Amino acid sequence: MTTGIYFHEILAEESWPIIGNRYSNFSKILKDLEDELENAILLSPQKPSEDLLLKTHSKKYFKQLKSASYFNGATLTVGACVEASLRVWNMDLTNAVVFLAAAGHHAHPNSGWGGTYLSCIGPVLNILRASGLSRLAYIDTDSHHGDGAREILQDDHDALHVCFCSSDRRDEKANVCVDVGRRTDDEGYLEKVENELPLIERFDPEIVIHFFGHDTHRDDYGDRGLSTDFFPRLARRMRDFADDVCNGRYVVIDGGGANSRVGRVIWPEIIRELSR
Numbered sequence: 638m639t640t641g642i643y644f645h646e647i648l649a650e651e652s653w654p655i656i657g658n659r660y661s662n663f664s665k666i667l668k669d670l671e672d673e674l675e676n677a678i679l680l681s682p683q684k685p686s687e688d689l690l691l692k693t694h695s696k697k698y699f700k701q702l703k704s705a706s707y708f709n710g711a712t713l714t715v716g717a718c719v720e721a722s723l724r725v726w727n728m729d730l731t732n733a734v735v736f737l738a739a740a741g742h743h744a745h746p747n748s749g750w751g752g753t754y755l756s757c758i759g760p761v762l763n764i765l766r767a768s769g770l771s772r773l774a775y776i777d778t779d780s781h782h783g784d785g786a787r788e789i790l791q792d793d794h795d796a797l798h799v800c801f802c803s804s805d806r807r808d809e810k811a812n813v814c815v816d817v818g819r820r821t822d823d824e825g826y827l828e829k830v831e832n833e834l835p836l837i838e839r840f841d842p843e844i845v846i847h848f849f850g851h852d853t854h855r856d857d858y859g860d861r862g863l864s865t866d867f868f869p870r871l872a873r874r875m876r877d878f879a880d881d882v883c884n885g886r887y888v889v890i891d892g893g894g895a896n897s898r899v900g901r902v903i904w905p906e907i908i909r910e911l912s913r
């Protein structure tokens with residue numbers, strides 16, 4: 638088994654919208670982790686084709702983004718998500734972790750906000766469909782509602798979006814939002830995740846993609862009262878779940894969170910869990 642860790646050097650070199658310079662010392666942290674772990678490999682992503690991005694985003698919006706300071710980081714992030722998902726789908730990697738800048742769950746086809754301007758899940762779904770995938774489950778445990786991802790997945794009956802945020806909603810297609818509460822604790826949050834796993838299992842996904850923010854940490858800007866221990870526990874549970882339902886095919890995409898001290902502690906632990 639092999640866990641892919643996708644990290645481009647540019648992420649450590651710059652400060653990014655909302656998340657700042659949380660990756661400033663990640664080059665060394667991840668290199669040390671690769672040396673420590675027999676089953677983990679550190680990978681640098683390539684940019685995806687514009688054609689692929691234009692299947693999700695409008696030409697007009699994409700053209701505007703090209704002049705933004707974060708455009709390179711955003712495209713390399715989508716490239717990492719696409720490559721990681723494809724290699725996990727092809728079982729060339731068992732699972733993967735993707736570090737990001739300026740791309741993610743608040744990106745819509747024609748707009749973006751909250752530090753995320755290109756969609757990760759739209760291009761991932763397109764590339765996997767072209768490689769034979771039918772059903773994908775997208776889990777979002779960032780502190781905020783994944784509005785952009787929801788718009789993109791809304792009418793796709795073979796994509797299930799399960800989002801842990803601030804409201805309880807279930808649509809006809811079975812997309813779910815779960816209100817985790819303004820302040821909860823590790824046990825309370827994990828129980829809410831556990832309650833949704835049977836729904837995801839019945840949907841029978843062929844891969845699980847997880848938008849995994851740590852802004853929910855009690856010391857981060859989306860504080861839900863969670864401790865540092867919560868994050869590796871969640872990763873372990875979801876890895877076991879993916880083992881049970883989709884041959885372990887599991888891709889974790891870093892989400893929101895600007896506290897670099899939290900990130901430095903939780904990500905090595907999460908990667909250790911995935912590479913076991």
Ligand SMILES: [Zn+2]
Binds near residue numbers: 779892
């Ligand atoms: Zn967030």
Ligand SMILES: [Zn+2]
Binds near residue numbers: 782804813814
């Ligand atoms: Zn939501």
